[in-house]
Amino acid sequence: MEVLENSPKERFQVSKQKMEKAAYILKTVAHPIRLAIIDLLSQEEQMGVNDICKILDCEQSLVSHHLINMKLRGILKSQKDGLNVYYELKEKEITKLLACIENCDCNM
């Protein structure tokens, strides 16, 4: 049984923080290139920067920026092997977002 309840103000603060965190994750991911990267990495486990560039038909530098940013924000991790850097999903849960959105036809 729940005994300690938060005051309305506390509850508000808690939910505010929660929303900020959620928005932060969503923003990190709300971009076609980034979603495509996540999609690739949900199928492929690991992938080198150049492969990603080729598949997405995207400039190396742009892809690199996106990868690094997503890594910084805790969505990806990477692993170096010689000249190559392999990126990987840090948190596979994130792929559920894509599934979740696909189910949600927001009549567009």
Place this chain on the structure above:
Amino acid sequence: MEVLENSPKERFQVSKQKMEKAAYILKTVAHPIRLAIIDLLSQEEQMGVNDICKILDCEQSLVSHHLINMKLRGILKSQKDGLNVYYELKEKEITKLLACIENCDCNM
């Protein structure tokens, strides 16, 4: 049995479009105020603009912009009753996004 397969290029185009659409929805929603509104409307079914303003402690004009934008992009719908305008989720599925994100602790 699937007979017609897409060519790699077609497949790429399809997935590109899918990612753009998904990103569009995610962007619409990836903001603390908007998530808070969605959260409220997942509990309350319908809510007037002013109530939302008060609960979120947010300027009327700002809230209105967010509401109208989300409506425009197919996340909300609204209903007028006298002076008041009541907003409502158009697609309840969208609340699953929040649940989905909460499960996904992207170590932050």
Place this chain on the structure above:
DNA sequence: GCACTATATGAAAATATTATCATATATTTG
């Protein structure tokens, strides 16, 4: 019609995100 309330609108300012380009760094190979 006047005052009041609720909501919308639009322009401008403030911020944040994304793309591009030139170049740096690091690793491998010969």
Place this chain on the structure above:
DNA sequence: CAAATATATGATAATATTTTCATATAGTGC
């Protein structure tokens, strides 16, 4: 060590999003 390759970096430009403010519109009650 020079050349080649893969990736990262950083500044800037291009764009997009968010906030603010002033004001418009529209409905209610007197």
